[in-house]
Amino acid sequence: MKEIIRTLTTGERQAALAIAICVTVIGLTMAALGNGDPFGIHGYVVMAYGLVATIFLIRCYNLPPSNVDRAGSYYDEPIKVAVVFSLAWAVVGMLFGLWAALQLAWPSLSFDLPWSSFGRIRPDHTTGVIFGFGGNALIGTSFYVVQRSSRARMPDQVAPLFVVLGYNLFCVLGATGYLMGVTKSKEYAEPEWYAGLWLVTVWIVYLIIYLRTLARRKEPHIYVANWYYLAFIVIVAILYVVNNLAVPISFTRAKSYSLFGGVQDAMTEWWYGHNAVAFFLTAGFLGMLYYFMPKRAGRPIYSYRISIISFWGITFFYIWVGSHHLHYTALPEWVQILGMSFSLMLLVPSWASAGNALMTLNGAWDKVRDDATLRFMMVAAVFYGLTTFEGSFMAIRPVNSLSHYTDWTIAHVHAGSLGWVAMITFGSLYAMVPWVWKKPSMYSPRLVEVHFWCALSGAVIYVLAMWNSGILQGLMWRTYNEHGTLAYSFVDSVVAMHPYYIARALGGLIFLIGVLVCCYNVFKTVRTPVDAFGPARRKVEDALGPVPLPRPASSPLPRPAE
Amino acid sequence: MTNLYAMLAIFAKAYGLFIFIGLSVAVIAYAYWPANRERFRKAAKAVLDEGEEDKPWR
Ligand code: HEM
Ligand code: HEM
Numbered sequence: 001m002k003e004i005i006r007t008l009t010t011g012e013r014q015a016a017l018a019i020a021i022c023v024t025v026i027g028l029t030m031a032a033l034g035n036g037d038p039f040g041i042h043g044y045v046v047m048a049y050g051l052v053a054t055i056f057l058i059r060c061y062n063l064p065p066s067n068v069d070r071a072g073s074y075y076d077e078p079i080k081v082a083v084v085f086s087l088a089w090a091v092v093g094m095l096f097g098l099w100a101a102l103q104l105a106w107p108s109l110s111f112d113l114p115w116s117s118f119g120r121i122r123p124d125h126t127t128g129v130i131f132g133f134g135g136n137a138l139i140g141t142s143f144y145v146v147q148r149s150s151r152a153r154m155p156d157q158v159a160p161l162f163v164v165l166g167y168n169l170f171c172v173l174g175a176t177g178y179l180m181g182v183t184k185s186k187e188y189a190e191p192e193w194y195a196g197l198w199l200v201t202v203w204i205v206y207l208i209i210y211l212r213t214l215a216r217r218k219e220p221h222i223y224v225a226n227w228y229y230l231a232f233i234v235i236v237a238i239l240y241v242v243n244n245l246a247v248p249i250s251f252t253r254a255k256s257y258s259l260f261g262g263v264q265d266a267m268t269e270w271w272y273g274h275n276a277v278a279f280f281l282t283a284g285f286l287g288m289l290y291y292f293m294p295k296r297a298g299r300p301i302y303s304y305r306i307s308i309i310s311f312w313g314i315t316f317f318y319i320w321v322g323s324h325h326l327h328y329t330a331l332p333e334w335v336q337i338l339g340m341s342f343s344l345m346l347l348v349p350s351w352a353s354a355g356n357a358l359m360t361l362n363g364a365w366d367k368v369r370d371d372a373t374l375r376f377m378m379v380a381a382v383f384y385g386l387t388t389f390e391g392s393f394m395a396i397r398p399v400n401s402l403s404h405y406t407d408w409t410i411a412h413v414h415a416g417s418l419g420w421v422a423m424i425t426f427g428s429l430y431a432m433v434p435w436v437w438k439k440p441s442m443y444s445p446r447l448v449e450v451h452f453w454c455a456l457s458g459a460v461i462y463v464l465a466m467w468n469s470g471i472l473q474g475l476m477w478r479t480y481n482e483h484g485t486l487a488y489s490f491v492d493s494v495v496a497m498h499p500y501y502i503a504r505a506l507g508g509l510i511f512l513i514g515v516l517v518c519c520y521n522v523f524k525t526v527r528t529p530v531d532a533f534g535p536a537r538r539k540v541e542d543a544l545g546p547v548p549l550p551r552p553a554s555s556p557l558p559r560p561a562e
Numbered sequence: 563m564t565n566l567y568a569m570l571a572i573f574a575k576a577y578g579l580f581i582f583i584g585l586s587v588a589v590i591a592y593a594y595w596p597a598n599r600e601r602f603r604k605a606a607k608a609v610l611d612e613g614e615e616d617k618p619w620r
Contacts, residue, residue, distance in 0.1 A: 151619040218619040221605045291609060300606035305593040308602075312589040316582065334575070364619045435616070551569055 001071060004077045005060040007068055008157055015059045015158050023169075024050030032196070038180045041253065042173055042194070044450035049169050074147045076436040083429060083436075085168050086133055087519050089439060091537075092175075093128025096121050096513045101508050105501035115179040123178045123190050129417065130188065130280065132171045137425045139206070142229040144432055145291045146210055149226060150217030159209050160237075166202035170195055182254045189243050193256040196244045203237050206326040224307045228287035231315055235279040243272035249518060263330045278318035281416065284476030285424050286314075289357055292378045292428040299366060302359035306352050315351025324395035325402065334370045336397065336477035344393030354385035372445065372452040376427030376470050379456060383419025396557050402478070407497070408470030411463050418459040418511060426455065426518060433522055440533045443524035447517050454514025461507030469500035545559040 008016065027047025032039030036247065095148040100122050103109045105374050110117050147154060154160055174191040191199075211235060214222060248256040294301050301307055323331055323339030328456065358381055361368055368374050390412050394403045403409060430448055434441050442448055478488040592598065 041608060074616065074618060147618070148616075149609055151612060153618045216618075219608060221601050223605055223609060225609075261580070294606075294609055298610065299612060304602040304606040308593045309589055312585070332571075421590070 002060055002063060003066070003125060004081070004161070005057065006063050006066040007075075007077055008398055009065060012157050013061055016161070017061070019158070019162060020050050020053035020057055022050075024054055027051070033314070034254070034279065037256040038177065038182045038486070039194070039252060039473050041180065042177065043175055043180075045172065046169065049172065053165065053353030057280055061232045063204065066509050070153065073153070075154045075157065075160065076144070078164045079140045079143050079432075081161065082136045082143070082164045083433060083522070085164065086136035086140060086425075086429070087515075089128050089132025089136060089153070089171065090515050091512070091519065093130075093132050094508065095516060096125040098508045098512055100125050101501065101505040105498060105505055114181065120178050120181065123183065123187075124175050126188065127171065127174045127178070129188065130276075132168075133283075134281065134421055135167060135171070136164070137429065138229075138280075138288075139167060141288050141292070141428050141432060142210065142284065144436065145223075145225050145229065145287065146213045149223040149291065150219075152213055152216035152218065152234050154209055155212045155216065155429070157440075158211060159205050163202055163206045163209065166198070166205075169460055170199045171200070174319065177254070183243070183256070184256065186243060186245065186258070186272070186356065188226040188273055189240065189269075192254045193244070193246055193248050194254075196240070196246075200241060203240075204472040205235070207233050207237065212507075223291075224301075224304065224311065225287040225291040226247065226282045227308075227311050228290065231311070232279050232284035232287065234562070235283075235315075239272045239275050243268050266326055266329065267323065267331060270325040270488050271319075274322040274325060275318060277416070278314065278321075281421050282318075283314065285421055286353060288424050288428045289353075289377065289381065292431045293357060293360060293374075293381075296371070296374050296377065296431050297361055297364045299364055300362055302356050302362070306356045306375060310349035313352070314346070317346040317349065321346060321395065324400065327397050327400045340395050340397055343392050348391040350388035350392075351385055354381050354388070357381035357384075372448040373430040373442075376430065376455070380420050380423035380427060383415055383423060383459070387416040387420055390415065401472040405469065405501070406467045406470040406477075408474065409433065411470055414459070414466065415463045417454070418462060422511075423459075424457060425445065426451065429518075429522070433525055437526050439525055439528070439530060443521055443528055443533075447521040451514040451517045451521070453508050454517065458509070458511030458514060461506050461510065463507075465500045465503035465507060469497050471502075472496060473499075478498055 005013065024047050027043050027045070029046055029048050030042070030043030031040050034043055036245050077176065099109070100118060103118050103121075107118075114120070143154065143160060170191065174193040177191060177195070182192055184192055189196075210230065245259040247259065248254075254298040258265055287467075290301060290307060319338050320342040322345050323335045327336050327340075329336075358378070361374070361378055384401040394400055394408070394412060402411075430442055433439075473493050473496075476488045476493040477486075477490075592620075
């Protein structure tokens with residue numbers, strides 16, 4: 001952390017301090033105004049966050065600046081912060097997921113306390129993994145990719161740090177709010193109005209940094225990975241703002257009411273909700289795929305053209321599919337059919353992307369065999385293909401009448417999130433961590449291997465369990481006996497789910513163990529001095545041939561002991 | 563309100579199709595435009611070759 005402050009000039013330290021003090025004051029004001037309301041408690045949270053930053057900045061204020069050559073290097077400090085946050089949220093979010101899974105198997109594990117009830121920890125799980133783990137990984141990698149592929153340094157030193165730290169404040173407000181029962185009750189947009197306003201501020205700064213970095217690029221053409229990241233940034237902003245239009249009951253209270261009502265509200269929510277899947281859980285991660293996979297495999301994308309066509313396909317089709325979450329509801333039927341048809345068409349650009357990724361690896365299968373990092377990316381592409389096929393299938397109305405309300409949706413979600421989102425993230429992190437911390441490789445390639453098998457087996461167990469349980473559930477709910485009444489009561493189906501819920505929790509546990517292994521490996525990679533990497537590096541080189549090692553421009557890297 | 567709904571619905575149903583056909587033609591034309599071929603080839607290769615040293619271009 002101190003290293004980060006040392007890269008800042010005096011002026012920048014002052015700016016950072018000013019921001020931190022502002023945040024503290026805002027927190028104090030909220031705390032004073034919202035006395036007795038969760039709004040006030042959140043005021044204290046904001047204040048504490050700002051205060052920690054302020055104290056830290058003051059204590060480090062007089063540290064001598066490190067003499068980095070700004071013109072001759074990239075700005076990687078905020079990336080490092082984002083990686084650490086991402087992994088921390090992965091552990092927190094998946095612990096909550098595991099706990100939620102265990103509660104579904106053994107409901108008494110909620111201990112009958114308000115804050116630990118299923119309805120509160122479940123959004124903590126989704127926010128923790130999607131926004132905490134996924135969001136930080138997206139921000140971190142996007143800063144890496146935009147600088148490298150533009151061959152340009154980010155124009156500002158304080159703003160990127162503000163984005164990363166400010167974004168995490170949003171996540172903290174979300175996660176702590178649910179435990180107190182603060183929620184807008186819109187799935188994936190639960191945080192209340194003040195957290196939303198804060199997020200929008202952070203997001204605008206993020207967009208500006210991104211555009212300004214692109215403006216400094218070397219080549220006139222913008223590499224396609226940046227298109228995906230930009231779509232992620234721009235469209236998420238639009239979606240989030242529209243879906244969160246709401247009126248607070250008072251500016252000193254946490255509660256607000258949506259501007260929309262009834263079926264309009266439902267449609268707005270799922271227009272947002274499915275595009276959160278599209279532009280949060282897909283577009284940005286495709287950006288990762290299109291940058292880190294070619295880099296790691298040492299081969300250009302199989303077809304750059306297809307990457308462009310699928311980009312526009314994904315962007316234009318996804319916007320229309322939200323209504324497949326509302327089949328057989330009060331929504332006009334033609335809107336449902338529209339959502340269904342676009343979902344089917346969406347399969348084309350989705351499979352084009354997955355196929356493009358796998359064709360990129362064609363000819364490098366030996367590397368995939370030997371290098372677990374690349375294997376993470378390959379498995380991610382396979383799961384991406386699988387999930388999108390399944391999604392298009394589930395969007396067909398009669399199929400949806402079986403799958404909706406059942407664990408089949410949960411299977412689909414986790415094939416997408418564990419198999420695609422998490423796998424491509426881990427692959428990219430394993431590639432990027434040594435590059436930003438200027439290390440020859442990960443501390444232990446063997447532990448990457450261990451993580452890979454934990455992740456794969458955990459995801460497969462999870463998804464298979466939920467497929468079984470979901471289809472069984474769906475069928476039990478629609479089986480009639482000879483008298484024309486339902487053959488099973490609802491409770492019968494709950495009892496039948498029990499073994500699958502245990503299996504799911506087991507799969508989740510294995511997956512989580514893999515994540516812990518990853519955290520340890522990243523920690524050791526960061527802490528181990530470059531000279532100590534000898535054997536590990538040789539092992540990777542044996543497997544892959546010489547690994548291109550980015551060198552810091554200012555300080556030539558000492559060669560590892562060969 | 564009903565009028566607005568009816569208007570939007572008619573617009574979406576009648577013109578949506580053509581807008582999308584137009585867009586897809588434009589995208590495919592852009593992707594396959596012969597003059598762009600070299601640019602895309604260079605772009606795809608460029609990420610693999612980000613210079614000898616890991617540093618900005620200026
Ligand atoms: C340790 C691994 C994980 C476990 C044990 C786990 C468990 C769970 C459980 C029990 C639920 C609630 C299901 C229900 O209401 O019936 C859930 C929902 C969800 N999880 Fe996970 N999860 C894990 C990892 C992840 C990851 C990595 C992501 C995303 C990147 C994710 C995204 C979601 C989403 C989006 C939902 C909501 C699904 C819906 O509303 O249909 N999960 N998870
Ligand atoms: C072609 C692509 C896809 C299509 C057409 C699609 C379609 C669907 C459909 C029909 C549902 C069920 C809606 C319902 O019955 O309520 C669904 C749910 C979901 N899908 Fe997908 N899907 C696609 C790709 C993905 C991907 C790549 C992810 C990434 C993680 C994903 C994440 C989710 C989530 C989180 C839900 C649960 C939403 C909720 O109820 O909370 N989907 N999807």
